[in-house]
Amino acid sequence: MKSVLITGIGSGLGKAMAQLYLQKGFQVYAIGRTSPTIFQENTHFHFLSYDLLDTANIKISIQPFITGCHFEIAILNAGILGKIQTLNNTKLSDIKAVMETNVWANKELIDLLSCYATVKQIVGISSGASVNGNKGWGAYSISKASLNMLLKVYAKELPEIHFTSLAPGIIKTPMVEHIINEVDDTVFTSAKTLKESYIQTPSQAAKNLLQTFPKLLNYESGSFLDVRTMS
Secondary structure: OOEEEEEOOOOHHHHHHHHHHHHOOOEEEEEEOOOOHHHOOOOOEEEEEOOOOOHHHHHHHHHHHHOOOEEEEEEEOOOOOOOOOOHHHOOHHHHHHHHHHHHHHHHHHHHHHHHHOEEEEEEEEOOOHHHHOOOOOHHHHHHHHHHHHHHHHHHHHOOOOEEEEEEOOOEOOHHHHHHHHHOOOOOOHHHHHHHOOOOEOHHHHHHHHHHHHHHHOOOOOOEEEEOOOOO
């Protein structure tokens, strides 16, 4: 039976991907702060409760969970937005928190996977924000741009694993709903653009991504790709 590792499965995209993989007969190994109750009775669902913001203890806490596993794909989905505000109004401690979850946690996970498990493909869920550089998105944009480069470097250093940074398009998640409902789009105009864009449900996005993941293997390892511009 094939296995997949997914981080950030408490809600939204991660939860939807876990559902689809279980329906397809995969063993799903999931890491997150909370586990959806719908998976509790599924014997193919394996959950580790862990807050990836705590990067200092990732190796000792997660190593037993993944040791000896053989993953078809590991999806580094967990991430946080941080506040939408200008960089000069953003505390360095807040930026560091976003970087811990969105970048350094993934660095630690990749090291664990390469040493204690086998994995054919690693996909980091990135964002168009990693290249757009819009006002107000500083911490998040910097973290996702760093994630892109992290995976690009690992592609050179771990050639036996195929790496991709993938922007999945706009998805209706708590993060996006926060931007739509609470961010002043007269100050941060990118929020207005987001509101006027096509927004996928998590289920729609998950279905699209599961069809897209095998196609990523046709691209150079370490690439940054956007599902909206892939042919």
